[in-house]
Amino acid sequence: MKVGSTNFSSKGGVSGARVYKVYELISGYESPRSRLRQAVELADKLEELASKIRALEEQVSKLQSSLSNVRALEELTGEVSRLRKEVEKLNDGIEWIRRSVSRRLRDDHNRCIWLDGDGYCTAWYYSEKLEGCDMRPDTVGGRTVYMLNVRKHPLICVACPSYKPRGY
Numbered sequence: 716m717k718v719g720s721t722n723f724s725s726k727g728g729v730s731g732a733r734v735y736k737v738y739e740l741i742s743g744y745e746s747p748r749s750r751l752r753q754a755v756e757l758a759d760k761l762e763e764l765a766s767k768i769r770a771l772e773e774q775v776s777k778l779q780s781s782l783s784n785v786r787a788l789e790e791l792t793g794e795v796s797r798l799r800k801e802v803e804k805l806n807d808g809i810e811w812i813r814r815s816v817s818r819r820l821r822d823d824h825n826r827c828i829w830l831d832g833d834g835y836c837t838a839w840y841y842s843e844k845l846e847g848c849d850m851r852p853d854t855v856g857g858r859t860v861y862m863l864n865v866r867k868h869p870l871i872c873v874a875c876p877s878y879k880p881r882g883y
């Protein structure tokens with residue numbers, strides 16, 4: 716399946732059982748699938764940076780105990796501190812996104828009306844199961860469709876045009 720070509724239908728904010736392309740409704744540039752992929756890539760990048768830092772810290776600690784190569788020790792210490800700053804910046808960005816999206820899913824806040832008790836979005840149906848995502852099958856108009864668990868994949872809610880807070 717190509718990114719952005721998943722057919723899906725919505726009952727949230729759009730009437731009838733029309734079938735839409737993801738990119739037409741969510742964003743002119745990004746599909747939900749591509750946003751999910753970006754989240755996974757971001758998490759991978761963070762893990763990669765964190766393991767680099769761990770490896771460098773081990774080297775620093777070995778060099779510190781031998782004190783045989785001051786220059787190498789200084790270079791490694793500088794590299795560790797540069798990577799730390801990079802990870803902190805990424806973490807800040809992710810935290811901002813998490814906070815923003817959590818407002819749409821929290822029971823004690825502006826929870827979206829389309830979120831069901833098990834964490835699935837009942838507004839959007841996908842024609843195919845997205846690999847690596849928690850999705851629940853359903854039947855619409857005789858077709859098998861899939862609903863996404865947005866509690867496990869909350870990034871999809873960040874810029875969702877069907878978001879509707881309870882009580883409004």
Ligand code: SF4
Nearest residue numbers: 827836838872875878
């Ligand atoms: S904000 Fe999230 S739960 Fe609400 S309709 Fe959009 S994707 Fe579904």
